[in-house]
Amino acid sequence: MKSIKHISDDKWLKMLLRSVKERTVDGIRFPGFPDDSIQSQFVGSSNEAALREGFQFYKLVKGYASALGMPLGRSTKMLDFGCGWGRYLRIFSKDIAAENLYGVDIDPTILEECRKNDVPGKLELITPDGKLPYPDNYFDCVIAYSVFTHLPEHIHKLWVNEIARIAKPGCVFVLTLESLRFLEFVENIDSANPPSDWHAGLSRFASDIPAFRRSYSEGKCVYLPTGGGDYRATDVYGDAVVPLKYVEQSWDKLFNIIDYIDNPKRFWQAVLVVQRP
Numbered sequence: 001m002k003s004i005k006h007i008s009d010d011k012w013l014k015m016l017l018r019s020v021k022e023r024t025v026d027g028i029r030f031p032g033f034p035d036d037s038i039q040s041q042f043v044g045s046s047n048e049a050a051l052r053e054g055f056q057f058y059k060l061v062k063g064y065a066s067a068l069g070m071p072l073g074r075s076t077k078m079l080d081f082g083c084g085w086g087r088y089l090r091i092f093s094k095d096i097a098a099e100n101l102y103g104v105d106i107d108p109t110i111l112e113e114c115r116k117n118d119v120p121g122k123l124e125l126i127t128p129d130g131k132l133p134y135p136d137n138y139f140d141c142v143i144a145y146s147v148f149t150h151l152p153e154h155i156h157k158l159w160v161n162e163i164a165r166i167a168k169p170g171c172v173f174v175l176t177l178e179s180l181r182f183l184e185f186v187e188n189i190d191s192a193n194p195p196s197d198w199h200a201g202l203s204r205f206a207s208d209i210p211a212f213r214r215s216y217s218e219g220k221c222v223y224l225p226t227g228g229g230d231y232r233a234t235d236v237y238g239d240a241v242v243p244l245k246y247v248e249q250s251w252d253k254l255f256n257i258i259d260y261i262d263n264p265k266r267f268w269q270a271v272l273v274v275q276r277p
Contacts, residue, residue, distance in 0.1 A: 032117035042084035082147035086119030128236035144175040164254040171276040176269035201226040219245030
């Protein structure tokens with residue numbers, strides 16, 4: 001395979017965008033894509049739009065990893081926790097060798113899509129309340145994009161502890177969380193004409209928003225048991241709003257908080273950057 005590690009980020013993005021319609025770009029074979037509906041189900045967009053959004057997160061992760069003394073390289077071991085259809089595994093494959101990329105998900109059908117489309121990395125199926133199949137102190141970098149935004153508190157705690165276990169000292173963990181903005185979003189859904197089933201499910205909780213706001217201000221997790229179809233029952237999957245205050249209080253012995261970015265002009269969800277001591 002043609003070497004890609006020296007390609008600039010700008011050129012890499014252009015190649016990724018071309019790969020939506022061309023499996024081979026400038027002599028490099030790219031992974032295929034699942035149907036648009038599958039992509040959107042997992043990340044809210046598809047093809048070029050999904051890649052552009054993902055690329056912004058990729059650049060943020062790269063920047064913080066370098067600044068925190070854990071620059072990404074071919075030998076970096078990285079886990080995509082909740083890898084879905086492999087959006088990030090394909091993007092990070094420029095910097096990290098395929099044998100050092102790992103992805104886990106609770107959905108066996110989406111992992112099969114990854115394999116069918118030749119997504120790079122070692123893929124593993126996990127259960128919603130299980131364990132990660134890796135030894136202690138194994139990973140240099142972990143990402144979780146739009147995963148902790150769906151977990152009830154007991155599942156949230158389980159996976160934070162598991163990720164801390166498999167993280168090396170100095171490991172950089174970058175994830176997204178829903179902030180107070182999400183409650184405002186739910187409150188403003190037109191319940192008479194919801195644009196999707198997901199919106200309709202959320203609109204059922206509009207009357208609970210004042211109580212949810214109080215909980216949020218007190219540093220408590222807010223969980224809306226909306227569920228997500230197969231493999232995602234309401235007791236393990238829904239929509240979750242996690243205050244920074246909660247992270248400060250409950251993650252303090254596991255990770256050091258580096259940054260918290262709640263800027264909808266950059267990302268719809270808030271981005272949390274932490275590092276394993």
